[in-house]
Amino acid sequence: MTKVPASTYRLQLHKGFKFDDAAAIAQYLYDLGVTHVYSSPYLQAAPDSMHGYDVVDHQRVNEELGGAEAHKRFSKTLGENGLGQVLDIVPNHMAIGRENRFWWDVLENGASSRYASFFDIDWQPQEERLRDKVLVPILADQYGRVLEAGDIKVIRNGPLFLVEAAGQTFPVAPTSLPAILARAADYSNSDTLRFIAASFGRLPQPSFEDRRTVLARHRDKAVLNTLLERLCAEDHPACTAIDRAIDDLNARHDALDDFLNQQNYRLAYWKTADQQLGYRRFFDVNSLIGLRMERAHVFEETHALILEWLRQGVLDGVRVDHPDGLRDPLEYFQRLRAAAPDAWIIGEKILEPGEFLRENWPIEGTSGYDFLNVALGVLVSPDGLEKLTQVYADFTAQPVDFHVIAHDKKIAVSQEALGSDVNRITSLLIEICENNRNYRDTTRAEARRALRELAGCFAIYRTYVVPSRNEINDEDRSYIHRAIECAKSNRADLPPTLFDFLEDILTLKVTGRLETEFTLRFQQFTSPVMAKGVEDTAFYCFNRLTGMCEVGGDPGRNGLTIDQFHEYQSKMQQTHPSTMTTLSTHDTKRADDVRARLSVLSELPEEFASAIQSWTAANEQFKANTFPDPNTEYFLYQTLIGAWPIDAERTKTYMLKAMREAKQQTSWVANNKPFEDALFAFIDAILTHAPFVDSLSEFVAKLLVPGRVNSLTQSLLKYTAPGVPDLYQGGELWDHSLVDPDNRRPVDYDLRRKLLAQIAVLPIDKISASINDPEDKGVAKLFLVHRALQLRRQQPTWFGPEAAYTPVKLTGPAASHALAYLRGDHVLTIVPLHTAALTDGWDDTAVQLPEGRWSNQLAEEPHRSGKVLLADLFTSFAVALLTRDDNDAPTAA
Structure with a gap:
């Protein structure tokens, strides 16, 4: 029987908040009414990770959090305090770097690595110079210039030979070592060294499918390394000769270039990543490489420790990060369910409005973004949003059709940040067309444009067609057809028959080995296009009411009716009554109380319009060269309203991130320093300008109470609607945090303990009166959370699957x-x-x-x-x- 929590409390673990720190608040969480701690990923992550999603070793507990012993203490303390545990896990990707032994082995041995099958790497890309190589885009300039400047060199660390570049080191391919060892043998006249050099050169180079030869090669390589280490220990002249050969190699640019060309990776200018990277990433993050989780041995290796914890009862459930990145999410969840039949399994599936979780997935539900947006939708005023559309258009002279903006941003991101992914699926499509005489003359440019357009037209993150099982449903067909028709309409310059052909492939009317590969990879591609184009770009460009720009939301809609709210909840009760419900996560753009306050603007559109008109007139004197532009200024005023009181430094940190994400005036890859400097100066000026600060404070005061009532409304909905409510760390009090890292600031648990003790004796009239107190920290919210959680823990069946x-x-x-x-x-x-x-x-x-x-x-x-x-x-x-x-x-x- 599935161990469904009554509630969860999300904790973000990192080196500043370790297992022992989390254990120290266990009693408080129990007293609050929580039944399960919901921990961020804590398998071994990259050094200094603040989130844990960059796993480098699935077999170890993160040492920066205290390691295995601290984890045992943490788990034991939770149990002693009546708390269960749910863990966030990351099956889609790993972080690359020396700490990742799988990745290091791949860099050293290429397609002959024991772990080459673990990663989603294209070993045979279109560009011949990149075949059988992994692109490593880390150099600050063109490769040749960096080489000639002496900033790439070979070094030796004991028996290890390394390439050093851009402050990083990389392993040397064993088969390239004769270039060093043979010359050293000549210098030292060592026959042993000649033998070792020749033996390295004779190592076979099988593909990873030839498992027996790969293992034999690894064994032989280990023997040769041992011989070389022994030689260096016993024959000092030979070891000195090796260092001399390395110095000689580093001094000759052509020889070093030839040596580097023998490696299983290609060092490159960092800007090449967007167009030439040969491995699937997590979105556009070069340091996170996709895993081939569909392979049983990869699943077993990466889930062994997690499954052991589930069997032992250390964990009661897991939240699966980004299942849309997987090649076959249904197969993955079936495998996970078979291995953990009693676990509460939640998937971080982002659903668009009107979309629901597939009922054949053997999991309890989503991580709650769908609930968040439904709760938000019923808080805003539809009539007020209509008026805000005109307010926004008048103030900014910006486009106000969100769906057009989102489409354009998806196209832009597929041209730029996701260009490598486009190239990869384009090559597949061209190969398919070559084998079909009706489409043989399709050019690569046409194919690339068609694929970008089609991905930009998808209304959801992805479909779930599985050719090997002939698996496609009417929902998938409908989404594909709508995207095809949209693409045809938008790109009349492209042959409509090409889009028809794509529809036939994606709906399994045209099948084959290449068509299967294309369909699976295209589905993995549309998800990052949506995430990067909409979540991380359009949501910072369309600013009518910024609080509606939330993961899985549609800020172009005018809210939800009460009947639509009821329809959604009834559907969830019927299909996924044990899903997670949430209002804030580590990834939300704004905390729930920020959105609750901003929602009030939809009720007061005229007053908001009047306020920002007066503010922009008063603050015109602080602009430099027309910066900030009206859209940025409009976004800034809403940020200040939602998070007030907020200081200048925190505002600047957030605005820099937001404007770089928007990519309208500046971006992460092309910083516009004059704009950024002007924006920072503007923020400093207005937040020290008493007339503006007074006016802003006066305006926020009008929103204070209705905003807090909104917060209490959505909180109670979360605790009583179908599902398992999750509380993001610290959110039991008023929380006006913005996106990370703002929402990962330290939580004051001493204050929360103190206030929790107070509400036990405070009369209800004083608790209620606190809602009107601008200085109040959140007594009323804590009171509601505590009462609701206690009730759920005492009466779980009142809120369970059987509670209609x-x-x-x-x-x-x-x-x-x-x-x-x-x-x-x-x-x-x-x-x-x-x-x-x-x-x-x-x-x-x-x-x-x-x-x-x-x-x-x-x-x-x-x-x-x-x-x-x-x-x-x-x-x-x-x-x-x-x-x-x-x-x-x-x-x-």
Whole structure:
């Protein structure tokens, strides 16, 4: 039976917050009401990792967190405090570097490496000079210039020969060693050295599929290394001759160039990565290489420790990072489920509006972005968003059609950052066309443009067609067809028959070995196009209401109706009642309280318009050469509103990241220093200009209470809607963090312990009054979180798969300003919406309570069945969580 948590609490572990630090808050988390700690990845990661997604060794616990012994103490402490544990795992990729022994072996031995089958490397790319090589784009300039400047050289470290460049070292291919050892043998007249040199040169170079020869080669290489090490220890003149040969090699550029050309990697200018990289990455991150997780031995090697923890009960579940990067996500989840039948398995699947998790995936659900966006959608005012569209257009003179912007940014990112991926699938398509006489004359340029356009037209992250199983459903066909029609419409300059041919391949009407490979790789490609083009670019360009620019969201939509909210929750209860629900993660663009406050702007569009017009007029004096531009300024004002109070340094750090992600005025690869300097000076100036600061503070004060009510509303929805609620570290108090690293600042748990003790004795009127206090840290939110978590832990079945979701209709003039639903027979949630626009109060708006005696868990008030006014429910506290006396619950007939 699956071990479904009642709730989770996300912890970000790193060298500044280790296992022992996490163990120290276990008692606090239990007292709060949490049932499971949800840990960020903690297998051995790259040095100084602040997130753990850059794993270098799946067989070890991260030493920077305290290693295996600290992990045991941490797990033991959780158990002693009644807490289970869920772990974030990373099957899609690993970090490259010397710490990754698999990668080091591949660099040394190429396709003959014992671990070449682990990585998604194209050993036979279109460019002949890159065949059987891994591109290593690390040089600060063109390769030849760096070589001639003496910044690439061969060094020896004991028996190891290394290439040193750009502050890094790389292994030397054993078969290239005769270039050094044979010359050293001549210098020292050593027959032993001649034998070793010749033997290295005779090592076979099988492909990784020839496992027996690969292992034999590795054995022989190890023997030769031992002989060489012994020779250096016993024959000093021979060892000195080796160093002389190395010095001679480094002094001759042509000879060194020839030696480097014999390696299994090619050192290159860093800018070549976007167009020529021969391995699949995580998005566009060169230091993260894709794994071939579809191969059983790769799964077994990388999951052995995780599965052992699941069998031992150290873990109750896992959250799987980025399953869309996998070649066959369904096969992966089936393999994981077979190995861990009782585990709670959650996938970080990003769903677009209207898309749902595939029901044939043997997992409990997603990591909660879909819930986050549904909760956000019902908080914003549709009419206000319509008005904000015009406000935004008038202020910035920017395009206001988000979908056009998103499409254009997806095309741009596929041309630039993801160019290597485009080249790879283009080569496959050209080869397919060559084998089909009707498309044989398709040019590479046409194919490349068609593929970029098609990927840009996909409305979702990816489809899940599996040719080997002839697996395709109507949903996949529909998404593919819509993308094809979109691409045809956008690119009338390309043959429509080429797009028809692509549709036939992707829908399995045309099949074959190459077609299978193309379909699988194209599906892996559309996900990073969406992520980089939309999440990491368009979301920083389309700024109508920045709080709506969230992972898996559509900021171009005008929110959700209450009925649409209910439809979504009913669907989740039917299909994935144990999914994760969340409001903030380590990857959200803004914390939940920032979004809650910004949502109020949709209720006050005219006031917002007036405020920013006055601000931009007053702050014009601080601009330099028209910088910042109107779109940046509009984004900045919303950032200040959402995160206020915020200091200049934190604002500048965030704005630099946001504007480089937007790639409109500056970018990560092409910094626009005049723009960035002007932006920083502008921020410094306005945040020390008293009239602006006073006006901003006054405006934020109007949003304070409705923003906090929004926060309490979405929080209660998270704790009572279908699913398992997750709380991001520290989010039990008001949290106005922005995207990482801002949201990974240290959490003050001493303060939280103190406040948790206080709410146990504070009267409800004082807790409720704190919502109006600008200096309050979050007493009301902590109170709600604590009460909801305690209830879930005490009564898990009231919120489980068997607890039906039933919308409850409200009556009265303000019925559209509140939302209510039942969970099973015991729990009734009632929350307000759009309170800033609720100018006439609740009047006679009411809810009809079902039969029985009900208690408001957030106000300690009893209620009888029948009509109850919302004004009475919301008098004591901003939201209502009612539970029915168990003795009054209806019994089955």
